[in-house]
Amino acid sequence: MVHRSVSTITSLSIILLTFSALATAVRPSPFDFPARAELHSEPALHSQGSGPQYSSGPEWPEFREAPAFRNGKQCAFVNRTENELDHICDRNSVHIAMTLDVKYLRGSMAAVFSILKHTACPENVIFHFFAADRDEQLRSLIFSTFPFLRFKVYHFDEALVNLRISPSVRPALEHPLNYARSYLADILEPCIQRVIYLDSDLIVVDDIVKLWGTRLGPYAIGAPEYCHTNMTKYFTNAFWQNRTLSRTFDGKKPCYFNTGVMVMDMTKWRTENYRAVIEQWMGVQNRTRIYDLGSLPPFLLVFGGSVEPIDHRWNQHGLGGDNLEGKCRPLHPGPVSLLHWSGKGKPWIRIDQRKTCPVDSLWAPYDLLQPSALSYQ
Ligand SMILES: *[C@@H]1O[C@H](CO)[C@@H](O)[C@H](O)[C@H]1NC(C)=O
Ligand SMILES: *[C@@H]1O[C@H](CO)[C@@H](O)[C@H](O)[C@H]1NC(C)=O
Ligand SMILES: *[C@@H]1O[C@H](CO)[C@@H](O)[C@H](O)[C@H]1NC(C)=O
Numbered sequence: 001m002v003h004r005s006v007s008t009i010t011s012l013s014i015i016l017l018t019f020s021a022l023a024t025a026v027r028p029s030p031f032d033f034p035a036r037a038e039l040h041s042e043p044a045l046h047s048q049g050s051g052p053q054y055s056s057g058p059e060w061p062e063f064r065e066a067p068a069f070r071n072g073k074q075c076a077f078v079n080r081t082e083n084e085l086d087h088i089c090d091r092n093s094v095h096i097a098m099t100l101d102v103k104y105l106r107g108s109m110a111a112v113f114s115i116l117k118h119t120a121c122p123e124n125v126i127f128h129f130f131a132a133d134r135d136e137q138l139r140s141l142i143f144s145t146f147p148f149l150r151f152k153v154y155h156f157d158e159a160l161v162n163l164r165i166s167p168s169v170r171p172a173l174e175h176p177l178n179y180a181r182s183y184l185a186d187i188l189e190p191c192i193q194r195v196i197y198l199d200s201d202l203i204v205v206d207d208i209v210k211l212w213g214t215r216l217g218p219y220a221i222g223a224p225e226y227c228h229t230n231m232t233k234y235f236t237n238a239f240w241q242n243r244t245l246s247r248t249f250d251g252k253k254p255c256y257f258n259t260g261v262m263v264m265d266m267t268k269w270r271t272e273n274y275r276a277v278i279e280q281w282m283g284v285q286n287r288t289r290i291y292d293l294g295s296l297p298p299f300l301l302v303f304g305g306s307v308e309p310i311d312h313r314w315n316q317h318g319l320g321g322d323n324l325e326g327k328c329r330p331l332h333p334g335p336v337s338l339l340h341w342s343g344k345g346k347p348w349i350r351i352d353q354r355k356t357c358p359v360d361s362l363w364a365p366y367d368l369l370q371p372s373a374l375s376y377q
């Protein structure tokens with residue numbers, strides 16, 4: 001067990017209980033819980049203006065406890081000592097990195113649940129969560145939902161990213177946590193040689209160990225590629241008209257790939273210092289607008305044409321469709337190992353709004369939201 005922070009759990013329960021007592025008078029909706037920082041009047045850890053502000057009170061859903069998942073007999077042995085580093089550095093451990101954010105929490109819980117449910121060796125999987133805010137609360141929620149999970153929560157300092165992007169260039173709704181995937185090699189233990197990065201709006205319905213075993217060949221990352229996509233649209237005219245910049249793709253056959261599912265070779269990443277290369281592109285973007293999207297284009301610039309193609313079954317993307325226009329996307333043909341609700345619509349929001357798409361019924365069985373929280377009213 002990586003985390004057995006019982007005292008945190010207890011103190012959170014006390015906070016929740018205390019607040020429940022006040023709740024009827026104060027809460028406008030059953031989900032509105034104040035941030036712990038507000039309850040304790042702790043000094044703000046983050047500078048003003050860095051990322052979204054939560055002062056109006058986020059939604060803190062309650063989750064039911066997931067069952068314990070145990071290793072099958074075929075699983076590689078992972079040494080379980082008290083020393084956290086022994087677990088993390090064990091070469092039979094499978095490392096998964098995800099961000100943790102209040103807005104996507106219900107998605108993250110479902111994603112973790114789906115991974116544990118479908119792998120033969122759940123006890124060998126270690127989750128590395130990156131939170132930008134209220135790390136302790138999120139840690140406690142993960143622990144109470146998955147008491148047997150091996151996980152670690154890291155604080156992702158949004159200032160790392162905010163320093164590099166002028167606010168005028170950053171799309172208004174983009175969260176700096178989106179950039180955490182560029183910093184994994186710096187934040188994770190140096191002994192970690194490989195990690196699977198996953199978005200929070202997906203579920204895995206196959207054994208994640210199969211994805212983990214992907215051979216990356218000479219490349220630092222592997223992901224499903226989409227080569228019929230026209231790359232022109234991902235960069236501005238300013239980019240394509242400047243030969244110094246557009247030369248980047250000379251002699252390459254760049255294909256679009258989604259950065260929400262990636263197998264990443266941390267050793268190669270560190271050796272080649274890809275974080276610095278990505279930051280250089282962010283610096284170029286800061287001076288001349290070369291793309292309109294946020295965190296994806298730097299990955300296309302650095303890795304486009306140098307990605308190990310992974311079977312499309314590992315990213316059935318776009319299931320979010322475009323909720324505003326009421327579009328539902330069907331599954332792509334072919335086998336499915338991972339379903340990804342990329343796009344505007346998220347299954348938990350559509351379920352709450354009773355405007356579900358057919359594919360959302362595939363997500364619903366992994367929803368750990370406490371039903372009592374729904375029937376609170
Ligand atoms: C497990 O790790 C401990 C501490 O590092 C070591 O002493 C022990 O020999 C290991 N056990 C096995 C079976 O590898
Ligand atoms: C980005 O641009 C802003 C405004 O022009 C500038 O203040 C900031 O220093 C730049 N940051 C980097 C990392 O280039
Ligand atoms: C890609 O799109 C651009 C502009 O929209 C167009 O000029 C170009 O011909 C397209 N390329 C391919 C291969 O379709």
Ligand SMILES: *[C@@H]1O[C@H](CO)[C@@H](O)[C@H](O)[C@H]1NC(C)=O
Binds near residue numbers: 243284
């Ligand atoms: C092209 O981009 C490079 C690198 O950002 C820059 O130094 C140069 O001034 C640009 N050239 C033109 C003509 O804008």
